[in-house]
Amino acid sequence: MSEVAVRGGPAAWRSMVGTGSEGAGQSWAEAGLDPRRALQLGLAAIWLLDGVLQYQPAMYTRAFGQMLAGTAAGNPSVVARPISWEASLFDHHVVALNTIFATIQLLLGLGIAIRPTVRLALAASVAWSLAVWWLGEGLGGVLIGGASPLNGAPGAVILYALLAVLLWPADRATRPRFPAARAVGAHVARALWLVLWLSLAYFAVTPANRAPGAVSGMISAMTDGEPHWLTGLMKGGASLVTGADLATSIVLAVALAVIAVGVYLPAPAARATLLLAIVVSLLIWVFAQALGGILAGGATDPNSGPLLVLLALAYWPARMAGQAGKKEIAP
Amino acid sequence: MTPAWLLDLLAVSMLTVAALTATRILARLLLPELPWRPGQGANSVDLANVLMGISMAGMFTPSLTTLPAVAWEVVFGLLTAWFAWRAWADTRSVRALTADRCTLHVVHSAAMLYAFLALSAASSGGGGMAGMGGGGPAAMPTLGHPTIAGAFVVLLVGYCVWDLNQLSGGRFRLAAAGGPAAAAVPAQAEAPGTESPRREPAVRTFVLAPQTRVGSDVILGIGMAFMLVIMI
Numbered sequence: 001m002s003e004v005a006v007r008g009g010p011a012a013w014r015s016m017v018g019t020g021s022e023g024a025g026q027s028w029a030e031a032g033l034d035p036r037r038a039l040q041l042g043l044a045a046i047w048l049l050d051g052v053l054q055y056q057p058a059m060y061t062r063a064f065g066q067m068l069a070g071t072a073a074g075n076p077s078v079v080a081r082p083i084s085w086e087a088s089l090f091d092h093h094v095v096a097l098n099t100i101f102a103t104i105q106l107l108l109g110l111g112i113a114i115r116p117t118v119r120l121a122l123a124a125s126v127a128w129s130l131a132v133w134w135l136g137e138g139l140g141g142v143l144i145g146g147a148s149p150l151n152g153a154p155g156a157v158i159l160y161a162l163l164a165v166l167l168w169p170a171d172r173a174t175r176p177r178f179p180a181a182r183a184v185g186a187h188v189a190r191a192l193w194l195v196l197w198l199s200l201a202y203f204a205v206t207p208a209n210r211a212p213g214a215v216s217g218m219i220s221a222m223t224d225g226e227p228h229w230l231t232g233l234m235k236g237g238a239s240l241v242t243g244a245d246l247a248t249s250i251v252l253a254v255a256l257a258v259i260a261v262g263v264y265l266p267a268p269a270a271r272a273t274l275l276l277a278i279v280v281s282l283l284i285w286v287f288a289q290a291l292g293g294i295l296a297g298g299a300t301d302p303n304s305g306p307l308l309v310l311l312a313l314a315y316w317p318a319r320m321a322g323q324a325g326k327k328e329i330a331p
Numbered sequence: 332m333t334p335a336w337l338l339d340l341l342a343v344s345m346l347t348v349a350a351l352t353a354t355r356i357l358a359r360l361l362l363p364e365l366p367w368r369p370g371q372g373a374n375s376v377d378l379a380n381v382l383m384g385i386s387m388a389g390m391f392t393p394s395l396t397t398l399p400a401v402a403w404e405v406v407f408g409l410l411t412a413w414f415a416w417r418a419w420a421d422t423r424s425v426r427a428l429t430a431d432r433c434t435l436h437v438v439h440s441a442a443m444l445y446a447f448l449a450l451s452a453a454s455s456g457g458g459g460m461a462g463m464g465g466g467g468p469a470a471m472p473t474l475g476h477p478t479i480a481g482a483f484v485v486l487l488v489g490y491c492v493w494d495l496n497q498l499s500g501g502r503f504r505l506a507a508a509g510g511p512a513a514a515a516v517p518a519q520a521e522a523p524g525t526e527s528p529r530r531e532p533a534v535r536t537f538v539l540a541p542q543t544r545v546g547s548d549v550i551l552g553i554g555m556a557f558m559l560v561i562m563i
Contacts, residue, residue: 230478
């Protein structure tokens with residue numbers, strides 16, 4: 001049908017993304033698609049989506065600036081003051097600043113997708129994510145007790161930075177056991193996973209999140225403007241947990257804690273906990289985050305659900321080739 | 332409200348892609364050394380890209396509207412059916428489907444068809460489509476069935492990222508002999524001592540290069556995703 005054909009192979013990919021072909025990257029490349037590159041492309045797609053979402057009409061109104069200002073409330077003054085300054089600046093130059101913000105995010109997505117610029121774009125995405133985490137999300141509400149895994153704690157945008165670090169095109173580990181281990185090594189990667197998911201487990205049972213009506217209220221509050229099928233699902237979910245908010249929080253916290261330690265288990269058990277992480281992330285994304293609110297219009301990003309799934313895939317145990325009987329290695 | 336100048340900029344981008352692709356079609360028709368066969372898929376892709384560029388420009392900037400919505404619905408309905416048929420005919424394997432990029436063009440055409448149908452439904456009784464820049468927030472059209480729009484946006488963004496990855500890795504070349512293949516084939520592929528192929532003029536090489544077509548697909552895809560997102 002088309003005159004366009006594809007050439008090249010895994011080796012070309014590795015040379016372009018700087019993953020190298022010696023030892024570490026080889027077993028991944030033999031699978032046809034380098035898993036780390038595939039995850040980078042997933043991250044690029046989410047950044048690109050963020051950029052497009054930021055151009056929505058709702059972002060060009062003063063309401064967006066007021067939303068930014070609202071994230072300062074309750075934070076220590078050293079955190080809140082720059083947020084208020086930025087919100088005020090945004091209020092006065094909403095068209096110019098929002099266009100710049102959207103374009104930056106669009107360029108980050110394009111930069112990660114284009115192989116020669118992947119390092120530059122990932123590095124820039126870390127800096128941008130940290131800035132947005134502070135100035136746009138008020139550090140994800142972690143200092144004010146409002147953070148919950150259901151509403152995207154510890155702030156979806158910090159997960160972009162974490163993924164950028166873990167998917168950095170370098171090979172520190174000589175025998176990477178999972179894609180996230182390649183850039184920072186297995187010990188550091190596992191520690192980052194443990195800290196993230198244990199913090200989520202902690203947030204699930206903070207007083208504000210285990211109070212009567214907290215979980216069901218959070219779900220119900222997200223249904224405004226959503227399509228009927230999604231509203232129906234969410235209302236069904238909310239009615240299931242109504243009156244059992246404490247039990248729901250405890251079950252969620254236990255599941256998150258199991259996920260946290262899962263990467264230290266042997267490969268089959270690790271795989272099971274990673275699968276659990278994916279399922280929990282998707283359930284949270286659909287029932288509590290309403291797919292990030294994208295279908296209702298006015299969302300700036302798809303929230304933490306897809307990022308947590310991407311993160312779990314980055315820890316998926318590798319099937320190492322070139323070893324006797326293709327032995328599986330625990331993450 | 333998304334600023335009008337931004338929508339105008341996007342409209343210009345879409346028209347540029349349409350003009351570039353139209354030049355590509357003309358070059359294929361007028362240059363005898365480039366084989367053109369009626370029904371060749373590559374030309375239907377080019378034709379579809381020209382139509383998409385023109386129609387999207389009209390959606391971004393109402394003054395650039397060329398045809399009534401119902402005409403575009405017929406056009407994109409036919410294109411969707413055509414590419415779907417080609418995809419079905421090429422279903423030798425999943426690999427053949429992805430390599431021939433049939434599915435991408437099915438998605439592009441179907442997304443355009445959905446946008447026109449959803450806008451028509453939303454504006455029925457309101458005197459037709461105003462377009463996006465149609466004078467103030469009250470005129471901003473909203474798409475019905477946002478779930479379908481969301482699914483299309485995810486697919487379009489996914490294809491854009493995938494194409495950019497492939498494009499930046501130099502993975503596209505001309506499958507057929509002749510034409511501006513030299514633009515995409517690495518220099519070392521030429522055996523020592525063989526005669527160098529005739530050098531193509533740079534502009535012609537650029538217009539006809541497969542990379543240009545894939546780049547056009549990427550720009551149209553991003554434009555389409557943008558269009559759907561701001562109308563959700």
